[in-house]
């Protein structure tokens with residue numbers, strides 16, 4: 001099927017008509033000692049944070065773009081990827097008119113944001129092995145469908161979504177396919193960023209919250225064509241990524257080897273833990289995971305959740321999600337935390 005992708009036809013009319021807000025700091029982004037800044041009504045006394053942040057996060061974007069082998073113009077940064085997901089709704093989905101498709105069981109924010117933005121959410125369940133039903137998704141698409149959200153590796157199931165299936169959607173859907181790669185750094189799978197040039201309707205989101213150990217600074221990453229990024233840039237709040245976040249992210253990314261080392265440790269702990277969990281007699285299944293968590297099926301999730309909580313271990317009960325009855329989602333902790341988890345589970349037998 002040939003995909004006559006037309007970005008212009010997807011953008012909401014009010015967004016198309018807008019000029020981006022131009023902030024004072026847009027005109028002079030480099031804070032230099034030689035210049036006197038009387039343009040933004042800032043406080044002139046230096047506290048380290050008295051100036052507005054760079055609204056385009058140029059230094060941070062240069063580092064992130066280099067690490068991903070792309071250009072800065074393919075990047076938009078947000079206050080967590082949750083802000084980026086919200087911007088996608090606001091740029092492309094007309095409230096009370098347009099719709100999106102999600103594929104549960106998956107990340108809950110897509111549905112929440114659809115609700116907030118008054119956009120209809122059509123759900124097409126995954127298969128029992130948590131893969132896409134491509135024919136069902138294609139059937140659910142109509143002229144109001146603007147976005148399809150695919151989470152890979154998927155939360156809460158942990159598996160990656162088959163790339164042939166995603167390719168098929170990218171090739172046939174005339175809206176945007178948003179691939180949430182929050183857990184990509186724990187996976188052996190290639191990032192979809194590598195094929196950005198092949199698909200004008202591809203949007204990838206990533207985050208510093210998980211593998212990069214910076215959930216507290218809130219930095220989300222959107223990677224897409226320059227044209228899509230330009231639309232999002234038009235509507236993003238000018239100072240959505242604050243100075244402290246930009247500075248801390250730059251500092252941490254300079255120690256990329258430390259970040260990679262922690263990722264490797266989490267992956268090896270996950271492999272160890274997934275074997276050990278199978279030895280617990282009330283754990284029936286440990287799902288294969290490309291992420292930093294394991295979804296386990298137990299005899300009675302409510303009971304086991306309560307028992308774990310009483311022992312001071314907090315996990316997530318995912319039993320209300322479709323096809324996830326009696327499942328607990330367990331994040332991989334430090335080696336000593338994982339050991340404690342194992343001891344507590346054994347004592348619960």
Ligand SMILES: *Cc1c(COP(=O)(O)O)cnc(C)c1O
Nearest residue numbers: 080081082107155182207209220
């Ligand atoms: C944790 C998570 C995120 C991260 O969101 P941030 O707002 O960047 O912290 C995004 N998507 C999925 C699927 C997640 O599990």
